[in-house]
Amino acid sequence: MPHLYLVDGSGYIFRAYHRLPPLTNKHGEPVGAVYGYTTMLWKLVDELNKADGPTHMAVVLDKSEHTFRNELYDQYKAHRPPAPEDLVPQFPMIRDATRAFSLPCIEEAGWEADDLIASYTKAALAQGWSVTIVSSDKDLMQLMTDPSVDMLDTMNNRRLGPADTEEKFGVLPEKLGEVLALMGDSVDNVPGVKGIGPKTAAKLIQEFGTVEAVLEAAPSMKPSKMRDNLIEHAEMARLSHKLVQLASDVPLPEPLEDFALQGIPDAPLRAFLEHHGFRTLLNRLSAVADAPVETHETPGLEEDPPCNHDGYETVIDEAALDQWIEAARHQGWVAIDTETTGVDATRAELVGVSMALQPNKACYIPLGHGGTDMFAERPVQIDRAVALAKLKPLLADPAVLKIGHNLKYDMIVLGRCGLDVAPYDDTIVMSFDLDAGLHGHGMDELAATHLSHSCIAYKDVVGTGKSQLGFGEVDLKAATRYAAEDADVTLRLWRRFKPRLAYEGSTRVYEMVDRPLVAVIAGMEREGIKVDAGVLAKLSSDFSHQIAALEEEIHGIAGFKFTIGSPKQLGDVLFDKMGIKGGRKGKSGVYSTDVNELERIAADKDSPGREMVVKVLDWRQLTKLKSTYTDALQAQINPATGRVHTSYSLTGAQTGRLSSTDPNLQNIPIRTETGRQIRDAFVAEPGNVILSADYSQIELRLAAHIADVPALREAFEQGEDIHNRTAMELFGEVNRDTRGRAKTINFAILYGISRWGLAGRLDVTPDEAQAMINRYFERFPGINRYIADTLNDAKARGYTTTLFGRKTHFPRLKASNPNERAGSERAAINAPIQGTSADIIKRAMARMGPALAEAGLHNVKMLLQVHDELVFELPEGDVEAARPIIQRVMATAAEPAVKLTVPLGVEIGVGPSWGAAH
DNA sequence: CAATTCACG
DNA sequence: GACGTACGTGAATTGA
Structure with a gap:
């Protein structure tokens, strides 16, 4: 019986584009996607030799943007950005590639490739043929209802059957459309039902069978956010159902018989490959002469054989x-x-x-x-x-x-x-x-x-x-x-x-x-690093008693017991039962009870909740310290070494920073006196001490250098207190209040400022915040230029760079969602500064061992890194020799690759424990 | 598993 | 005019 292969060409073009580097051929035309698409077709040629391989084949493409789905829903695929400009010229070349393989290319205005594939599949089945759909598109998985239909995902070299649908979506292909309708599809902007993703959708369809049945059953479900969403978004679910349905009765532009494979003539394929300089494929086409072909391909792109x-x-x-x-x-x-x-x-x-x-x-x-x-x-x-x-x-x-x-x-x-x-x-x-x-x-x-x-x-x-x-x-x-x-x-x-x-x-x-x-x-x-379990156990036990006492007092004030650790229950108690005003509900409908909110209540002298809120804040701090630190750290001590061994990720933070897990030793408390005691449990072996060295204000110094801000640079050169200097520039006088505000603004600048964000932090109006920002830009020219240049570059190239050339990509800078875009913009403003700081301390770390060894200091051990701090353990007698070396290595870590126009300050402390070394 | 909260730089 | 509002992390807890 004939076997029809239907290739979802459009799906492959985009995937090929995104996964291959931006290659150009010798004519300077972008051809990355074309190359990927061509290799995909090539792989299909292998299928020809198989026993149940194709007898008929066609490539199906999307023709026009506008289809019946846009009539149903004007937002359909509306969030899609226009095709990247170096992809647009590749669309016609993809048709050339298809012709080069002498394959028919099917496209029809008003229909998506998916609809044409569905229609051809139906027609072929009606004649008793079998069908293989070459795609990995989840929508097309709906077509595998007949045992004669399967799918081939050439990107991952996988054959897909109904079982894969079940594995991926929890239902067989018959019900896939129902699941897709409920979960929606952000790429195509199919709305689905808010809050319902693949897991919930599968569960509902398994239980009720169809979208309609789910919607009917919704009012009798037990009260939940999901139930409300189902009722509220019922129409969207019905609409989504129509959108994901494939049209299988499209008039066939060409009869099935015309897809019969005739073999692939050599000449047109050779001409095509030569035009683009696809040397690897050309070599494979014939073992004969391989005349050198000039290309701008990234070297090393030759296809490897599949894993055997x-x-x-x-x-x-x-x-x-x-x-x-x-x-x-x-x-x-x-x-x-x-x-x-x-x-x-x-x-x-x-x-x-x-x-x-x-x-x-x-x-x-x-x-x-x-x-x-x-x-x-x-x-x-x-x-x-x-x-x-x-x-x-x-x-x-x-x-x-x-x-x-x-x-x-x-x-x-x-x-x-x-x-x-x-x-x-x-x-x-x-x-x-x-x-x-x-x-x-x-x-x-x-x-x-x-x-x-x-x-x-x-x-x-x-x-x-x-x-x-x-x-x-x-x-x-x-x-x-x-x-x-x-x-x-x-x-x-x-x-x-x-x-x-x-x-x-x-x-x-x-x-x-x-x-x-x-x-x-x-x-x-x-x-x-050595951790004294005794110190932690003592703290755990102290915290336990205090927590128990606070719990009793809090329940006493409420008049009943509740789970203090549940933000939901706490919110109900504070804002509903006790009637505190001004509760803010987030999008999940729960009152916010975070530290800002509770401190706001605590500061209000007339609030009935002051007493409780103060105790809850204490309770929160103590339970946090106990569960995350004093209890957890004891359990993390390696019995073989008596020490705690964190794991650093070199690739965890987008900016190039390290991150620390199992346990995270980069967030050990320091800001409150209670928490700080935990640092006393990090100790040195007998005869040794802990030395902590940290960069002072490194990110602000780097901002002064990178943005070239003379006033800030001078302040650092003179060794001035930078927040005092900022306060003077902005407010004309230095006192506790203005210094605190200046400090906030300095940090805000590093993080990509918004008037609303600053207003919230300083408790002023957005207009007042904007005035301060304007004044900052005026007093520190260079900052706004840096921001504009960084964003321009990032948008043009897709990434930012640090002084050492580290790239951080920001694909969401072009997001259509303004919030998402703004978030990426702030991250992009911060990345060169945070990333350069990370580069510098990493260089210091790499040089530290050799520098100490050169001085004969073989017993100085570098143990921890906390972004701008290095922690060492060393014999007490080595401290005076090691101190200047550590100081120098850190202060000069940028050199000679980068010459900074600001000095890097390094502060060093020594003591029997990490706590004492600060 | 998501949401919330909070510890750090 | 609505949205959520400072950057980067990891861990514990609750509750569905």
Whole structure:
């Protein structure tokens, strides 16, 4: 029976455009999307040779913007920005590409490609054909109601069936339209029902069957926000239902029979590929002459073969390991990955190592499978100590580059086994330096984005829940497929990123700031910081008593018990039961009870709630300190080291800052006396002390330099108090009030000011706030110029840069939603300053170890980084020698790459604990 | 899992 | 004229 392939061309054009770099051909025409689209068609050619491959094929495109859906709903697809200007000229080229493959191209005014696909599918089924829809569009999944229809997602090399619909949306294709109608679609601006997303929509449809039935049942549901939304937005749901429905009776522009595949003639395809200089594809077309073709393609874009999981080798004898090691030495680079028993690198045990040398040339070396129980059945593997001894010189070989994805983790695990890793590249950091702000940097996401490959899911290897296995319990075949794939994918990513770094101007920040930091951070995490559990336990117990007493008093005032920790219940008590005025409800209908609100009540001498609110504020502080710090930190102490080992993310903050998790040691309390006591639990070993060094006002100093503000620069040069100086400039006199206001305004400037935001903070009217902003701009010329230039640049290029060339992308700067856009604008104003500060302290960190070592100070350990502060532990006797070195390294960290016009101030404190060092 | 709150720079 | 109103984070809790 004939098999019809219908290609959703329009869907692919956009996806290809967004995932490929902006390539141009030798004629200077943008061709990124065309290239992606062409390779997609190429992949389909492989299908021709399959037993149940296509006998008929056509590409379907959108023709016009206006369809019957716009008649139904004038907002349909209304939020779509116009196509990017370098994509527009590619639309006609995509038709050329289709013709080059001698494929029919179907488009019809007034109909979307989806409708044409639905109609052709119906017609083909009526004749008993089978149909494959080449797309990953969720709307088209509705068509898989017939067993003769399936989908092929060439971007991810996946075949999709009804089961995928069920997995993704909780219902079979028959009911998909109902679910889509309820959840809506922000991309097409299908409204759906407010507050209902895929999960809720699936649940409702599973229960009631149809949108209509759900809407009918709504009034009898138990009261909830969802019920209200269903009733309120019933019409929108009905409308959405019509919008997502595919029209399957469109008159067919060409008869099905005309789609019969005739083979693909060589000549037109060759001409097309030559015109654009798609050399890789041209080479594949014929093994004959490959005349050099000039292109501006990013180098390294050649398509890799798909991952062949069954081709990976499990290395279980020494001779094989020797061969891999020798091959890596000979080649000069190798991608590596470690498998372990857990996610915490400072506790997990090594289970195996994988290596990749070329795409599909990868292996897995099991080292700890079957556990350590000597009586248990263990699969055959190389003796762990022997294998590590063989790997050690390779990992330390200065002539062999080790490539990892989040190599910091592997460095810690391997370091605990006595193995150093150098030199190295890290693809997670490369991705961050190239694409911060555009997407995440996890391997699975990058593989999908850059390699059109979906990685084996870790969960599929080890299972989930109670039956989840440790990686060491996974059988070697499955372990090899998973582990070697990770190394393979890492290698493939590296081959793409390495040339991009240079091509896109990010080599500097990668080499001078981020890459050297990986090993430094690994060392800090492994070191950890000593925490005195006794101090924390004492605080926990003190807090418990105070919390219990406050609880009783608060319930006493209310006259009944309630959950103080529930903002909902607290709001009801304060604003409804006690009748306090001025409660503000947020969009979820709950009164806000945050600290601003409670302090407002506390400040009102006539409010009946003052007494309670003051106690609630105390209660809040104490419960926060207890649960987040004094209790949690005790549990985080590693029993093996007696220390707490945080994990820093190098890619967590868009601006280039680090972030800290498990536990977060960058938000240990300091602002209140009660909270500050927690810092006393961070202590030095006997004979040692804690030294804390922090940059003073680094962001304001950088703003003075970057925006070139003479008055601010002078103030810093003279060592003046910067907030006093600002107060003088703005208000003509310095007192506590004006200094406080000046400080607020200084920070507001760094964050991208709005008159309303400033008005709220200073408790003045927006007009008064605007007057202060105007005066600030007047007194500090340069600031408004900086803001305008930064925004112009960011809008034109899509990203901001720091003094060290770090890019942060802001795709939402072009959002049609004004709030979203304004938020991105403020972030873009802040990013160069916050990011430069991050660059500088990172450089200081990378230089700190060598500088101290040069002075013979080998026992000074850098333990923590808190954005503008570094915390060290060192022998008491080394303090006087270390102090000037730390001071100098931090103060000169920008040099020589960047010469600042303001000095960087560094303040140092020393004491037996972190608390005492401040 | 979302919303709220709050700890830090 | 409405919207929400300072940038960047991570963690705990409640409640659906």
